[in-house]
Structure formats: structure tokens, C-alpha cells
Amino acid sequence: MKQTISEFLIGLLFGLGLVLSGMTDPGKVKGFLDIFGSWDPSLALVMAGAIVVGFLAFTIAKKRTTSFLGSELHLPTSNQIDKPLVIGAVLFGAGWGLAGFCPGPVIVSFAAGQTKAIFFLVMMIIGMWIFERFSNGFSNKNHQ
Amino acid sequence: MTIDWLHFTPWLSLGGGLLLGCSAAAFILINGRILGISGILGGLLKPRNGDIAWRVAFLFGMTASPFVTFLLLPPNLMQDPRIDVGYGTLAVAGLLVGFGTRYGSGCTSGHGVCGLSRLSPRSLVSTVTFMGVGFCMVYFMRHVF
Numbered sequence: 680m681k682q683t684i685s686e687f688l689i690g691l692l693f694g695l696g697l698v699l700s701g702m703t704d705p706g707k708v709k710g711f712l713d714i715f716g717s718w719d720p721s722l723a724l725v726m727a728g729a730i731v732v733g734f735l736a737f738t739i740a741k742k743r744t745t746s747f748l749g750s751e752l753h754l755p756t757s758n759q760i761d762k763p764l765v766i767g768a769v770l771f772g773a774g775w776g777l778a779g780f781c782p783g784p785v786i787v788s789f790a791a792g793q794t795k796a797i798f799f800l801v802m803m804i805i806g807m808w809i810f811e812r813f814s815n816g817f818s819n820k821n822h823q
Numbered sequence: 824m825t826i827d828w829l830h831f832t833p834w835l836s837l838g839g840g841l842l843l844g845c846s847a848a849a850f851i852l853i854n855g856r857i858l859g860i861s862g863i864l865g866g867l868l869k870p871r872n873g874d875i876a877w878r879v880a881f882l883f884g885m886t887a888s889p890f891v892t893f894l895l896l897p898p899n900l901m902q903d904p905r906i907d908v909g910y911g912t913l914a915v916a917g918l919l920v921g922f923g924t925r926y927g928s929g930c931t932s933g934h935g936v937c938g939l940s941r942l943s944p945r946s947l948v949s950t951v952t953f954m955g956v957g958f959c960m961v962y963f964m965r966h967v968f
Binding site: 682683687688689690693697699700702703712715719720727729730731735739740741745746751752755757758760764765766768769771773774775778779781782783786788789795799800801802803805811813 | 832833945953
């Protein structure tokens with residue numbers, strides 16, 4: 680129960696952070712990406728603020744074996760810089776630049792009832808679903 | 824390059840960023856999980872026993888944020904969203920973001936915030952790549968075509 684309440688509240692806090700920082704406005708995101716035009720540097724400050732706090736937290740987390748609530752710490756272990764990592768980032772960057780939406784803000788804007796965000800979220804989930812189909816076929820081939 | 828002073832919101836963005844950092848910090852330290860939205864959402868498409876409830880709780884929290892914003896924050900803090908593309912472009916972009924984030928194991932939150940915070944080389948490569956491609960995309964859309 681404690682876990683669930685904490686998960687809910689952290690999701691809420693994260694959503695508020697996205698609203699406050701301006702990330703839920705695709706125009707603002709594109710303003711940041713428009714480095715050769717009229718540039719809005721806000722997003723650099725969003726990243727800086729988040730990473731300063733995040734760095735402190737992960738420094739503590741790396742020294743622990745369990746979370747404060749006693750659950751397992753799920754820290755990523757992969758160090759491989761491989762094709763999927765880079766190709767995936769290229770495709771994501773292309774979509775992000777086209778629309779100015781990334782997964783977090785689109786969920787918040789969906790909940791706020793914005794029609795275009797609802798449409799984008801549906802297409803994004805279809806994209807994720809295509810990946811699941813693709814990766815199933817891919818791994819089956821490799822594991823035969 | 825010129826700075827868009829009209830839309831630049833240094834304090835709000837820094838404050839919002841600190842909140843995002845606090846959320847990522849709380850999620851790893853209290854719940855032991857990486858706060859990465861594409862992974863949290865995408866994991867629901869391949870549901871495994873005992874791996875569903877935490878994702879749903881977190882996403883419900885996120886969807887509550889517009890209502891809490893509406894209730895608690897002064898209305899002039901909220902920026903009206905500017906979406907300058909039509910449904911055709913949104914469809915392509917949505918598919919690319921959905922597929923790309925899952926194939927590349929993360930998005931702005933998982934790689935950009937958490938990954939860079941834990942000094943992961945993989946996340947650095949990912950973030951530099953998706954931001955670089957984002958810069959190029961907007962450059963071509965706004966200044967070439």
C-alpha cells in the first residue's frame with residue numbers, strides 16, 4: 680500500500696514538474712530545438728535542474744542494495760552502446776522534433792483533454808505496440 | 824542564433840526541472856525504480872504478473888497532475904500549448920516516438936534525466952543523438968522547407 684501511494688504521488692509530482700517547466704507546450708520544446716532560429720533556452724534549465732537533483736539521488740542509490748521501503752533497486756546494468764540504442768534515439772528524435780511531444784508531456788496533455796495530444800498518445804502507443812510485435816519476431820528468430 | 828526572450832522562462836523551467844529531479848530521486852530511492860515514461864507505459868503492452876500495478880499507479884498520478892495544476896496553481900503559470908502541425912504529421916511523429924523510445928530503451932526522462940544523472944554512457948549517447956536529430960528536424964522544418 681505504501682508503495683502504491685508513493686508511486687501515485689511521485690507520478691503526480693512528475694506531472695506537475697512537466698507543467699511548471701513548460702514541457703507540456705510543444706511550442707516551447709520546438710523553441711528549444713530551434714537552435715538556428717529564435718532560440719528558447721528554457722529546456723536546458725529544465726535538464727540542469729533535474730540532473731543536479733538526480734545525480735545526488737543516484738549517487739546514494741548506487742551505494743544501497745534496497746530502496747527506503749525495502750524493495751529491490753532496479754538499476755540498469757547494460758553498458759553496451761549498440762545499434763538499437765542509436766537507431767531508436769534517431770527515430771525518437773525525429774518524432775520529437777516533428778511534433779514537440781515526448782512521452783511524459785503527452786500523457787499530461789492527454790489527461791488535460793487536448794485533442795491533438797490524445798491523438799498523438801494513441802499513435803505513440805501503436806508505435807510501441809509495433810515494437811513489441813517486431814521484437815517478439817526478432818528474438819524468436821535469434822533464439823531458435 | 825538569437826535568444827527568444829519573449830518565451831524564455833528561466834525560473835519556472837529551473838523550478839520545474841528541480842521537481843522532475845525530485846520525482847526521479849524519490850522513485851529510485853523510495854520505490855527502487857527508474858523514472859522513464861516510455862518504459863513505464865510500454866511495459867504495459869507486454870504485461871507480466873506483479874509488474875503492472877506500480878506502472879498503473881504512477882501513470883494515474885501523472886494524469887491527476889492537470890487537475891491539481893488547475894486547483895492549486897495560478898492560471899497564468901500554465902502556458903497555452905502551441906501545436907503547429909496537423910494530424911498527418913502528428914501521426915507519423917507519434918509512431919516514431921512510440922517505436923523509437925522502445926527500440927532505443929528510453930526517452931527524455933529515462934535517458935535524458937535518469938541516465939545522465941547516473942552518468943550512464945548509453946544514456947549520454949542516446950540523449951546527444953535524439954537531441955541532435957531534434958535540432959536538425961526543427962532546422963529543416965523551419966528554415967529549409
